[in-house]
Amino acid sequence: MIKVAIIGYGNIGRAVEEAAKTAPDMVLAGIYHHNDNIDTINADVAVLCTPTRETPAYAERLIKQGIATVDSFDIHTRINEVRHLLDPQDKANKTVSIIAAGWDPGSDSMVRALLAALAPQGITYTNFGPGRSMGHTVAAKAIQGVRNALSMTIPLGTGIHRRMVYIELEDGADFKTVEAAILADDYFAHDETHVIAVQSVDELNNVAHGVNLVRSGVSGTTHNQRFEFNMTINNPALTGQVLVACARAAYKMKAREQYGVFTMIELAPIDLLYGEKEQLIKALV
Amino acid sequence: MIKVAIIGYGNIGRAVEEAAKTAPDMVLAGIYHHNDNIDTINADVAVLCTPTRETPAYAERLIKQGIATVDSFDIHTRINEVRHLLDPQDKANKTVSIIAAGWDPGSDSMVRALLAALAPQGITYTNFGPGRSMGHTVAAKAIQGVRNALSMTIPLGTGIHRRMVYIELEDGADFKTVEAAILADDYFAHDETHVIAVQSVDELNNVAHGVNLVRSGVSGTTHNQRFEFNMTINNPALTGQVLVACARAAYKMKAREQYGVFTMIELAPIDLLYGEKEQLIKALV
Numbered sequence: 201m202i203k204v205a206i207i208g209y210g211n212i213g214r215a216v217e218e219a220a221k222t223a224p225d226m227v228l229a230g231i232y233h234h235n236d237n238i239d240t241i242n243a244d245v246a247v248l249c250t251p252t253r254e255t256p257a258y259a260e261r262l263i264k265q266g267i268a269t270v271d272s273f274d275i276h277t278r279i280n281e282v283r284h285l286l287d288p289q290d291k292a293n294k295t296v297s298i299i300a301a302g303w304d305p306g307s308d309s310m311v312r313a314l315l316a317a318l319a320p321q322g323i324t325y326t327n328f329g330p331g332r333s334m335g336h337t338v339a340a341k342a343i344q345g346v347r348n349a350l351s352m353t354i355p356l357g358t359g360i361h362r363r364m365v366y367i368e369l370e371d372g373a374d375f376k377t378v379e380a381a382i383l384a385d386d387y388f389a390h391d392e393t394h395v396i397a398v399q400s401v402d403e404l405n406n407v408a409h410g411v412n413l414v415r416s417g418v419s420g421t422t423h424n425q426r427f428e429f430n431m432t433i434n435n436p437a438l439t440g441q442v443l444v445a446c447a448r449a450a451y452k453m454k455a456r457e458q459y460g461v462f463t464m465i466e467l468a469p470i471d472l473l474y475g476e477k478e479q480l481i482k483a484l485v
Numbered sequence: 486m487i488k489v490a491i492i493g494y495g496n497i498g499r500a501v502e503e504a505a506k507t508a509p510d511m512v513l514a515g516i517y518h519h520n521d522n523i524d525t526i527n528a529d530v531a532v533l534c535t536p537t538r539e540t541p542a543y544a545e546r547l548i549k550q551g552i553a554t555v556d557s558f559d560i561h562t563r564i565n566e567v568r569h570l571l572d573p574q575d576k577a578n579k580t581v582s583i584i585a586a587g588w589d590p591g592s593d594s595m596v597r598a599l600l601a602a603l604a605p606q607g608i609t610y611t612n613f614g615p616g617r618s619m620g621h622t623v624a625a626k627a628i629q630g631v632r633n634a635l636s637m638t639i640p641l642g643t644g645i646h647r648r649m650v651y652i653e654l655e656d657g658a659d660f661k662t663v664e665a666a667i668l669a670d671d672y673f674a675h676d677e678t679h680v681i682a683v684q685s686v687d688e689l690n691n692v693a694h695g696v697n698l699v700r701s702g703v704s705g706t707t708h709n710q711r712f713e714f715n716m717t718i719n720n721p722a723l724t725g726q727v728l729v730a731c732a733r734a735a736y737k738m739k740a741r742e743q744y745g746v747f748t749m750i751e752l753a754p755i756d757l758l759y760g761e762k763e764q765l766i767k768a769l770v
Contacts, residue, residue: 218705222605279770280763300770307603309770311596311714313754316769317730318592318716318723320507320759420503420729422722429596430713431603437707438603444705445602463770465755469598474605478565484601485564485585485594485748 202451203229204444205241205267207258208249211407212272215440216247223444225474243267244454245447256282259297263289268450270443272302279305279463287461296454297461301446302439303431304328306464308411311429313465315415319425322417327355331409331435333363339387340365345373346382348401355412356392363393368401409435445472487736488514489729490526490552492543493534496692497557500725501532508729510759528552529739530732541567544582548574553735555728557587564590564748572746581739582746586731587724588716589613591749593696596714598750600700604710607702612640616694616720618648624672625650630658631667633686640697641677648678653686694720730757 204220206213209231220226229243234250238261246262248255248271259269263286273282279300286297300306304326312324329352336351343349347368354362365382369375379395382388398404413429431438446464449471453462473480489505491498494516505511514528519535523546531547533540533556544554548571558567564585571582585591589611597609614637621636628634632653639647650667654660664680667673683689698714716723731749734756738747758765 215705215707218707222703222705276770280766283766303603305770307599310599310754312769313758313765314592314595317754317757318588318726320726418507419719419722419726420500420507422500422503422719425719425723426715426717428713428715430711430715432711434704434707434710437704438710441603441605441704463766465766465769466753468751468753469595469602470750472602473598480598481565481568481748481750484597484750485561485590 201225201227202448203227203242203244204447205229205243205246206231206249207238207246207262209233210249211436212439212443213249215436216249216443217440218437219440219444220247220447223448223474225448226444238262239265241265241267245270245450247271247443247447249443256285259286260289263293263295263297266293266295268295268447268454269297270301270446270450271297271299272306272439272443273299274302274305276305283461283463290461291459294454294457294459296450296459298446298450298464298467299461300463301442303433303442304411306442308413308429310464310467310469311413315413315417315427318427319415319417319419322415322425324413324415325357325359327357327359327412327414328361329353329355329410332405332407336363336365336387339385340367340382343378343381343385345370345378350401350404355410361391363388363391365393365395366398366401366404367395368399369397407435409433448472448474486510486512487733488512488527488529489732490514490528490531491516491534492523492531492547494518495534496721497724497728498534500721501534501728502725503722504725504729505532505732508733508759510733511729523547524550526550526552530555530735532556532728532732534728541570544571545574548578548580548582551578551580553580553732553739554582555586555731555735556584557591557724557728558584559587559590561590568746568748575746576744579742579744581735581744583731583735583749583752584746585748586727588718588727589696591727593698594748594750595752595754596698600698600702600712603712604700604702604704607700607710609698609700610642610644612642612644612697612699613646614638614640614695617690617692621648621650621672624670625652625667628663628666628670630655630663635686635689640695646676648673648676650678650680651683651686651689652680653684654682692720694718733757733759
């Protein structure tokens, strides 16, 4: 049995707990809150469900103990930087870290890499939603006069997105002033954005999300090869499941002495799965 | 540069030639016809485009020379048997074989494995077509009274398929007799099948094909997670491209001393791709 520790116990930590409990090859080795001491824990793999920016520092503390780590670090532009930080530490402590293991970055990245292999020349568009954007929601909440907010991402195709921003105004706040401040914010200034005042943002909340990933490209010299990947999902449930699948992959890779840091495009899909190799090949290939 | 030899020069061999010529990291090391001597060839990777049943025997001759091999062996029920045959030979000769590397089995297998990881409980349906089935076409051509035939696979959903069989009758053949023989053939007896007499089968021929792969399942304890993968493609062009991408993966894995036999669900998507690791991660993750 793989001993899995959960570090951070918000929405994602809870989803990881659910997914780990349903995994036939895993046992929970402890759930640690944000401020708990994690410097001497007994686990094979730690799943980091802490805020993204703090994740690399948590990973370092666990790698020191030789524990494999998995996280869903989601700042696309900083992924190589985190790789360079953790890779030598993983190698020195003979362990494995899998980073950026959510659905995007994460499982979508595996699909993008596969489609690039199937049609090396072409364009891939990743269209998100409809679903809540955490980053945009936080940005809207930070605007003066906003009591509560929800920013929904609406896909318009070819990677272009509309932002639907639902806000509760603070008492006395002026809608037009707040709307102008949101539209001027760098998070919203580059997209088509609509601001709508509502009585209750909580009534609108929903963790549904989706992806429509499209590639048209060229295989060899043959054009018009068309590929599409769609999903409509409960967002934290999928993120938790991906983290648990990657915890399994990290465990297997460590057992094979493949030490170091990995993103999901560097993983073999079979390593994400529970089950005997021969049976998995029979069922899936 | 990876030196690639092509063994077998039918539709797939020609498609591999096109894909290898467009690959920036490959050079053609020779094209060998079915009966050419392949016992002393100079190549890093041999792509086997021979008839499926003969492929394992060709692989053995190349593995003996320490050459990596790639094939699109497509008899799903015999894949583990071929693994057991080739794996010890690959290890003894310090080389790599990637088998069942087409689009199904092949890239579809990678998608099926990924979706099983994203929602471990659930059902995946693979729907093929519209497109020509080689196996069914050959079976129809073998029926007495048939001069030429084309069997199209039409997806009806949930993995159920209709067979549209277009035939040219031989002079004096009776349509009703031929139709009854086709409907009774084991290839057709289990599916909804329609037989249609035409003047010219060649006029209908088209290498377009497609897949609609659907999974609805459970992530953690959350139901109604929905995933769909679609493609509409030129069949030999995609098969050729997959084989060339896997030739690259075999070359990289051999360089890392990961000797043995592999199916595509055991490959990391990044190994299929040309380019520098850091750049691929930046572009795709």
